[in-house]
Amino acid sequence: MKKIVIVGNGISGVTAARHIRKLSDFHITIISGESDYFFSRTALMYVYMGHMKFDDTQPYEPSFWSKNKINLKKAWVKKIISEEKQLLLENDETLAYDVLILATGSKPNKFGWPGENLEGVQGLYSKQDLELLEKLAPNNVICNHAVVVGGGLIGVELAEMLHSRQIPVTFLVRESNFWNGVLPDHDSSILNQHIKAQGIDLRLGVNLKEIRSDHLGRVKSIEIAETGEIIPCNFVGLTAGVSPEIGLAQNSGIETRRGILVNQFFETNITDIYAIGDCAEQTDPLPNGRRSIEAVWYSGRMMGETIAQTITGNKMPYKPGHWFNSAKFFDIEYQTYGWVSNSHSKPKDEMQLHWHSLDNTKGVTLSFDKNEGTFLGINTFGIRMRHMVFDQWLNEKKSIEQVIMQLDQAQFDPEFYKSYVSEIQSTLLTTLSNSVL
């Protein structure tokens, strides 16, 4: 019977295993050094914040794995011996495979900052990071000031986590506006204001120069490059993005660039070795402007589902639909469907229409092609919209006017929640008619 080995027990590896099991009786082993069982990485923050226990982040009961004949092995793989179709584990044990799927995820970026390896400095990615955080920053007595470096989604989560334990946080963001490598400036400014309103000391347009230590090698302070300001602290969270975890592949003669290079069937340059999830980099252009590396949960899941088809004999290319994502910035929910460019890289044919509430806690930005008049994408803050509706409108290449006029069909707010739709429609239609004059 064919032996499938999957390195990585995250969403992509586990989804692949589940779907291969649905479609075949192959022998399946998932191997991972991080944890015994698959858990939701996106829920790590809620464990620290006391909303759930770590065990509750595991989507499946321990018995699920034996019931479905999926073997789990907790170990680090140090090398792939592809000529012999074997894995070499850290304890020098070997494991044979017929088909190998690499689903090794990402790792937090480090940029060689002086002091980045001191005690009290860490990233936020793994279960071990969560345990370390619990040790270094259990409360505001042991940790009386924290600095978070890097203004992406994980940075704002870490700031919220520390804040939930009343630990004062200084948040250093290199960009002039929060997350404006992704968002247009008017959307970023909603978040700037909201993060500051929570009591976070948000510093925009600044870089970390160095992290300084006390005489015991622990974090004592950081210095800001632009101003020379020294901020005393006893915890530094490094959250300046993630990169594909490609160490194992590089070690084993598999072609890599930023990620492990794969074609649309997730095949690497070595026969019977595939890569999916955060660690994979597509070499073939993807439909709908999708990026060659996507370090997000939903993409990992879709890749896992697709590769299961190929492995079980129904060779299937990866064809993700329109881009979508969601996140939460403290209590502001964010959703995005299609493409809304940031202010720096906005193509000249893309126009944007923006509305925000008077208190700046809710906002909507729509983008459209100014030549064709077609809808390209939407960002929402503090307002929920329906994924399926936007997916359909993007497929239909609906006109921007129609999208605005029919926005009530997409809204998805709980009962009694004040509907802003008519206010949004009137603002957007006025801006649209002014902008095309």
Ligand SMILES: Cc1cc2nc3c(=O)[nH]c(=O)nc-3n(C[C@H](O)[C@H](O)[C@H](O)COP(=O)(O)OP(=O)(O)OC[C@H]3O[C@@H](n4cnc5c(N)ncnc54)[C@H](O)[C@@H]3O)c2cc1C
């Ligand atoms: C704090 C945080 C919050 C996030 N929030 C969101 C969110 O709200 N929405 C969203 O879409 N995405 C979010 N993400 C991103 C999302 O979690 C990832 O895209 C997703 O988990 C990646 O899944 P994966 O299966 O590719 O890899 P991973 O989940 O990283 O799993 C890979 C596994 O492989 C193991 N491994 C690696 N190398 C080896 C080796 N050599 N030997 C053995 N094991 C190995 C790793 O230890 C790891 O356990 C968040 C990420 C983090 C860190």
